[in-house]
Amino acid sequence: MARHVLRRSVRAVAALLLVTAVVFTLLHLSGDPAYVLLAPDATPEQRAVFRAQYGLDRPLSVQYARYLTRVVQGDFGQSFSFQAPALGVALERLPATLELTLAAMALAVLVSIPAGVLAARWRGTPFDRLMMAITLVGQSVPTFWLGMMMIMVVAVHFRLLPVSGRGGWTHLVMPAVALALWLMALLARVTRSEVLEALEQDYVRTARAKGLTERAVAGRHALKNALLPIVTVLGLQFGSLLGGAVMTETVFAWPGVGTMILDAILKKDVPVVLAGVMLVAIGFIIVNLALDLLYTVLDPRIRRA
Amino acid sequence: MTVAMAGSDEPIGVLVAGTADAAVRVTPAPRRGLGGLVGGGLAILAIALTVAVFAGTIAPHGFDDQDLAFALQPPVGAGGTWANTLGTDALGRDVLSRIVYGARTSLLLALASVLLAAVVGVTLGLVSGWAGGRIDAAIMSLVEAQLSLPYLLLAIAFMALLGPSLINLVVVLVLRSWVVYARLVRVAVLSMKSREFVMIAVALGATDRRILFRHIAPNVLAPALVVSSFQLAELIIVESSLGFLGLGVQPPTPSWGSMLSQGREYIASAWWLVTFPGLAIIVTVLGANLLGDALRDALDPRLRTSVGLSLWRRAMDAMVTRGKGSRRSTALGEGAVEGHLERGGGER
Numbered sequence: 001m002a003r004h005v006l007r008r009s010v011r012a013v014a015a016l017l018l019v020t021a022v023v024f025t026l027l028h029l030s031g032d033p034a035y036v037l038l039a040p041d042a043t044p045e046q047r048a049v050f051r052a053q054y055g056l057d058r059p060l061s062v063q064y065a066r067y068l069t070r071v072v073q074g075d076f077g078q079s080f081s082f083q084a085p086a087l088g089v090a091l092e093r094l095p096a097t098l099e100l101t102l103a104a105m106a107l108a109v110l111v112s113i114p115a116g117v118l119a120a121r122w123r124g125t126p127f128d129r130l131m132m133a134i135t136l137v138g139q140s141v142p143t144f145w146l147g148m149m150m151i152m153v154v155a156v157h158f159r160l161l162p163v164s165g166r167g168g169w170t171h172l173v174m175p176a177v178a179l180a181l182w183l184m185a186l187l188a189r190v191t192r193s194e195v196l197e198a199l200e201q202d203y204v205r206t207a208r209a210k211g212l213t214e215r216a217v218a219g220r221h222a223l224k225n226a227l228l229p230i231v232t233v234l235g236l237q238f239g240s241l242l243g244g245a246v247m248t249e250t251v252f253a254w255p256g257v258g259t260m261i262l263d264a265i266l267k268k269d270v271p272v273v274l275a276g277v278m279l280v281a282i283g284f285i286i287v288n289l290a291l292d293l294l295y296t297v298l299d300p301r302i303r304r305a
Numbered sequence: 306m307t308v309a310m311a312g313s314d315e316p317i318g319v320l321v322a323g324t325a326d327a328a329v330r331v332t333p334a335p336r337r338g339l340g341g342l343v344g345g346g347l348a349i350l351a352i353a354l355t356v357a358v359f360a361g362t363i364a365p366h367g368f369d370d371q372d373l374a375f376a377l378q379p380p381v382g383a384g385g386t387w388a389n390t391l392g393t394d395a396l397g398r399d400v401l402s403r404i405v406y407g408a409r410t411s412l413l414l415a416l417a418s419v420l421l422a423a424v425v426g427v428t429l430g431l432v433s434g435w436a437g438g439r440i441d442a443a444i445m446s447l448v449e450a451q452l453s454l455p456y457l458l459l460a461i462a463f464m465a466l467l468g469p470s471l472i473n474l475v476v477v478l479v480l481r482s483w484v485v486y487a488r489l490v491r492v493a494v495l496s497m498k499s500r501e502f503v504m505i506a507v508a509l510g511a512t513d514r515r516i517l518f519r520h521i522a523p524n525v526l527a528p529a530l531v532v533s534s535f536q537l538a539e540l541i542i543v544e545s546s547l548g549f550l551g552l553g554v555q556p557p558t559p560s561w562g563s564m565l566s567q568g569r570e571y572i573a574s575a576w577w578l579v580t581f582p583g584l585a586i587i588v589t590v591l592g593a594n595l596l597g598d599a600l601r602d603a604l605d606p607r608l609r610t611s612v613g614l615s616l617w618r619r620a621m622d623a624m625v626t627r628g629k630g631s632r633r634s635t636a637l638g639e640g641a642v643e644g645h646l647e648r649g650g651g652e653r
Contacts, residue, residue, distance in 0.1 A: 011446065011449065012453070014446060014450075015446060015449045015450040015453045016450075016453070018446070018447075018450040019450050019453060019454055022450075023462065026462055026463065026466050026467070027462075027466060029466065029467065030465075030466030030467060031466075136591065136594055136595065136598070137587075137591060139594060140538065140587050140590040140591040140594050141587055141590075142542050142545060142546065142583065142586055142587070142590075143653040144546065144549055144565070144653075145565060145579070145583035145586065145587075148565070148569060148572060148579050148583075149579070149580070149583070151572060152572050152573075152576060152579060156572060156573045179653055182653060240455050241653075242455075243454070243455030243457075243458055244455075244458075245653040246455075246457050246458065246461065246550075246653075247457070247546055247549070247550075247653050248653050250549075250550065251569075258458070261458055261461075262458075262461060262550070265458075265461055265462050265465045265466065266465055268466075273462070277454065277458070280454065280455060280458070281453045281454055284453050284454075284455075285453060
């Protein structure tokens with residue numbers, strides 16, 4: 001297992017290097033920050049000073065190597081647009097993103113796992129069909145459009161909830177529901193198909209033969225064996241949502257990691273973009289490793305394999 | 306199951322990578338009315354495609370015909386007239402006409418990108434799975450690097466930094482989908498490598514190229530077709546997301562996404578500007594998702610509601626029975642990610 005984690009980690013670091021190199025090159029190709037960030041009437045001398053200050057006058061490979069050396073030492077550079085360390089600017093947004101992500105995921109788990117198990121138990125019934133139809137539509141609705149419709153109806157027309165921003169729980173409701181919908185649909189489908197598959201296994205027949213209720217059979221025996229893919233889907237979603245739900249955050253003006261990186265990209269604030277991207281990629285890698293470890297807990301077969 | 310006779314070239318049947326016979330179900334899934342669903346999905350897409358291609362004849366007005374005297378007219382049924390069935394925007398442009406022209410950008414662009422991504426992804430997947438070794442490692446680390454970043458941020462960075470041109474947009478869309486094809490095809494090839502019909506072809510002295518393209522590739526077509534439907538749905542949503550952020554096709558050319566972003570400013574006063582382009586997206590995406598679901602069930606009833614997780618299970622089974630420790634993480638990661646990437650709509 002240790003060897004396995006090590007191997008994964010080495011590959012993850014390689015992936016991280018590749019990703020940062022690509023982002024670095026992209027940012028470099030996109031133009032000179034000395035023109036984007038300084039006032040239009042800045043003198044060539046001022047621009048030269050700016051470039052020297054941030055090391056932008058060196059060749060790209062030198063810049064990248066210097067950047068990596070500093071990152072290893074925990075220094076992600078200074079933000080161009082905020083006079084603050086880039087890592088701090090990125091980390092500051094993490095709580096908002098975690099709040100939104102966890103709320104949406106909790107909502108999705110609470111709704112879709114019971115729904116998926118019931119749909120599997122009552123396969124072919126009108127309930128099952130309705131569920132499948134709802135999930136199909138749920139997966140076809142763009143989240144940002146759903147968000148806007150919710151703002152229009154709930155916040156603007158009925159004035160029930162605040163339109164946007166972050167504050168108390170009332171601010172969290174709409175973004176969390178909008179963000180959860182797609183995940184709900186996905187999770188309900190995965191749960192249904194996995195439970196269905198489990199229900200066909202021999203141990204389920206045994207459980208029934210023992211005289212257990214259908215509820216115990218589906219809810220306990222079948223669901224337990226369906227957990228692995230469900231956990232996988234949840235973990236991967238969590239990993240990708242760490243990067244911020246850009247669309248949802250934009251629609252609801254939610255101050256998360258997604259809007260932060262979006263702003264930094266548009267402002268060409270190179271250090272912040274890189275710090276944000278690193279943060280997101282590292283989070284994603286950690287989640288993946290954690291998933292791998294979790295598999296061995298949930299399915300002892302993997303430990304022996 | 307795919308069966309091949311010693312001398313025959315073509316395997317019979319269309320299944321992906323079989324799990325050999327180990328996973329044959331005792332109770333086959335009851336068939337639903339799949340014909341209807343395929344038809345429904347196809348019909349929606351066909352209508353959308355027709356609208357896109359013949360936008361010039363179908364649209365009642367031009368997409369950029371401005372008339373400030375008729376700005377923000379409501380749709381029919383809410384006080385509007387049939388002259389502007391779905392109302393007008395802040396510049397007095399006809400919303401219906403803009404949706405019709407928007408189908409061009411949104412649907413045709415996504416369609417072209419899916420085809421391109423399929424060619425790139427399937428080819429790389431075939432090569433990766435068959436060649437193995439360093440080539441495989443190189444291609445897969447590319448895939449892994451891309452997947453360790455949230456795609457939408459990558460797309461935003463690309464479009465914002467290199468400029469929102471049509472070519473860049475296609476590149477970004479292809480970037481989204483090629484990984485899905487590459488992974489799927491690679492897993493399929495890996496598990497087909499040890500199958501009898503491939504062994505026999507090898508034993509008969511067939512060249513790598515012949516085995517790959519005559520024996521293996523046809524077996525990958527069916528799942529690739531299913532994936533294409535879902536990817537079409539996905540790319541329509543990606544394109545409209547980028548359009549919404551102002552990073553897609555530039556004005557005055559309408560796209561459903563950019564219409565939504567313009568409509569957002571009038572969210573409190575002109576509900577039709579946000580509602581109708583969104584419905585256009587949903588209906589088209591639903592069509593593609595329906596088609597994908599139905600195709601999958603029709604091509605392989607065993608796969609039921611999830612190609613990805615089924616692949617995952619196969620990978621699992623293969624792993625456990627063969628006990629190849631080193632393949633462990635890749636096999637797990639692959640199938641699981643496939644299930645996760647499978648259907649469109651994940652851009653949040």
